[in-house]
Amino acid sequence: MNGLLFLIPVLLTVYVIYWVFSAIDRGVLELVARGEEGQPPEWWRTGLGVVLSLAVILAVGFLSTLFITRPILQLVEKLFGRLPLIKLMYSSIKDLIGAFVGEKKKFDQPVLVNLLPAGNAKALGFITRKSMDFLGLKDEVAVYFPQSYNFAGNVVIIPQAQVTPVQADSSDVMAFIVSGGVSGAGSS
Numbered sequence: 001m002n003g004l005l006f007l008i009p010v011l012l013t014v015y016v017i018y019w020v021f022s023a024i025d026r027g028v029l030e031l032v033a034r035g036e037e038g039q040p041p042e043w044w045r046t047g048l049g050v051v052l053s054l055a056v057i058l059a060v061g062f063l064s065t066l067f068i069t070r071p072i073l074q075l076v077e078k079l080f081g082r083l084p085l086i087k088l089m090y091s092s093i094k095d096l097i098g099a100f101v102g103e104k105k106k107f108d109q110p111v112l113v114n115l116l117p118a119g120n121a122k123a124l125g126f127i128t129r130k131s132m133d134f135l136g137l138k139d140e141v142a143v144y145f146p147q148s149y150n151f152a153g154n155v156v157i158i159p160q161a162q163v164t165p166v167q168a169d170s171s172d173v174m175a176f177i178v179s180g181g182v183s184g185a186g187s188s
Contacts, residue, residue: 025049110166110173113143113158124177125156126170132157148180
């Protein structure tokens, strides 16, 4: 049993890393170079797709900080922001990525929520909006509740009086929630 408890997480993690690595490598190979009869060209080496992907990401990141290229990137962003279906998809993906990384992290304020005003049931979540005035809801906040063993969650509008800030690192709280309460700081 101890062997399984050790091996399964290790093997699954290695498999996911291998799968992502291979998918990126194959994807870049499809985009960049296909030799005759669908075979990779002679100069292609396994892992080159990942290296090229990282190089492109670093180059775009570097260029986005330059004064000269900023207007071009803003133009692309404005264009994506005006196309009906593309706008919804682009803004949702951008906001989701921005919620985890960057200057405007959203999951940085863990809270404990009384699920029923007079009850003892509580849930851990993250405040994503401190004001719901745009919906006409005064003294309400938006709390995101991640689901355990899943990459999904729910946003619930909660009276601010039922929300208590938690003095803990947000990454520890996220690990605790996503692991079903078995992981995070002080796990034993």
